[in-house]
Amino acid sequence: MQAAIVTGASRGLGLALCADLLQRGFTVIGLARQESTALKQLAGHHPDRLHFLPADMADSAALSGLLAEALTLLPTADLQQLLLINNAGVVAPIASAGFYPTTELLQAIAVNLTAPMLLTDALLRLSDDLDCQLRVACISSGAAIKAYPGWGVYGSSKAGLDHFCRHVAAEQQERARPALIAALYPGVVDTDMQATIRSSDPAQFPNKERFDALKRDGGLSSPQQAARKIIDHLLSADFGQHSVLDIRQLPD
Ligand SMILES: NC(=O)c1ccc[n+]([C@@H]2O[C@H](COP(=O)([O-])OP(=O)(O)OC[C@H]3O[C@@H](n4cnc5c(N)ncnc54)[C@H](OP(=O)(O)O)[C@@H]3O)[C@@H](O)[C@H]2O)c1
Numbered sequence: 001m002q003a004a005i006v007t008g009a010s011r012g013l014g015l016a017l018c019a020d021l022l023q024r025g026f027t028v029i030g031l032a033r034q035e036s037t038a039l040k041q042l043a044g045h046h047p048d049r050l051h052f053l054p055a056d057m058a059d060s061a062a063l064s065g066l067l068a069e070a071l072t073l074l075p076t077a078d079l080q081q082l083l084l085i086n087n088a089g090v091v092a093p094i095a096s097a098g099f100y101p102t103t104e105l106l107q108a109i110a111v112n113l114t115a116p117m118l119l120t121d122a123l124l125r126l127s128d129d130l131d132c133q134l135r136v137a138c139i140s141s142g143a144a145i146k147a148y149p150g151w152g153v154y155g156s157s158k159a160g161l162d163h164f165c166r167h168v169a170a171e172q173q174e175r176a177r178p179a180l181i182a183a184l185y186p187g188v189v190d191t192d193m194q195a196t197i198r199s200s201d202p203a204q205f206p207n208k209e210r211f212d213a214l215k216r217d218g219g220l221s222s223p224q225q226a227a228r229k230i231i232d233h234l235l236s237a238d239f240g241q242h243s244v245l246d247i248r249q250l251p252d
Contacts, residue, residue: 002081003027003074005067005123007057007115008088010036012191013139013230016223017085020231022046029070031055032088057088057115058107067122079132083234084123086116086138086161091193094150094200105153112157117164124168124179134179137234138165142185142246150205158183162244169243180240184230187248190220 004021008014009030015038018028022042027049030039035052043050051073055066074082089112093104116138127134143151144158165183172178188194188211198215202208214220229247233239 001078004083005029005070006085007031013223014087016227020227058110060114063118064122081133084136091154094205108153109157113160136181138183140183148207166243183244185246186226188220189226
């Protein structure tokens with residue numbers, strides 16, 4: 001059997017990733033702070049294959065135990081392939097250095113960078129006995145390489161995530177049965193995160209007009225389109241060949 005653990009499963013890209021995986025026959029464990037109505041509806045269509053685990057990605061100390069709990073929900077002896085998709089993320093705080101709210105900054109680094117590191121670490125440690133193929137996708141952002149004033153916290157957390165993937169990929173190359181890992185940029189996707197960006201203060205985020213225009217001119221991809229491309233790539237023979245990849249470079 002094939003299974004996936006997806007963080008940020010309640011809405012946006014994470015919800016679409018869960019739906020796509022379920023359609024392909026995967027058993028899915030979705031993590032978020034709360035089970036949204038949309039995720040409950042999805043579980044209603046797939047009662048045996050979608051499990052929800054409440055989890056706060058900012059609660060760093062709990063994450064290793066959480067990954068262990070997720071594995072107990074899966075018939076690990078039958079697993080042929082196990083995916084971890086580190087998708088949960090926050091764009092806040094949108095502010096320039098000199099104006100950072102400390103609590104929000106710490107929360108963003110915990111959710112966007114520390115959580116993927118700890119969940120991946122726990123998966124690699126706890127799956128030592130599993131006879132299955134492991135693939136880890138970390139949902140990153142073009143903000144990891146391009147500097148947008150006001151996104152210093154977000155962009156730095158994603159740059160850290162990219163480099164984490166490069167390191168783990170290099171480490172795994174030495175293994176007899178390497179886990180595959182990559183950071184993937186999903187493009188500009190029509191989710192709550194984009195709504196947050198469009199509602200930001202232009203004084204804090206001078207590029208706001210660019211994102212307003214993308215929405216106005218139909219320049220955003222749907223969560224379903226982005227999810228399909230991510231899963232197509234994650235399941236392909238090419239996955240892991242690039243440890244950082246913008247999915248817009250992949251053929252439709
Ligand atoms: N949308 C875009 O254009 C875009 C572009 C580039 C990269 N990305 C990346 O794509 C990923 C998904 O973003 P999205 O656009 O789908 O965002 P979204 O619609 O705002 O959804 C964010 C998801 O992350 C979860 N999350 C946030 N804080 C959490 C916490 N403390 N603990 C647990 N879960 C938490 C949310 O769950 P709850 O709040 O229900 O707990 C929700 O499911 C993110 O990593 C983002 O950086 C998005």
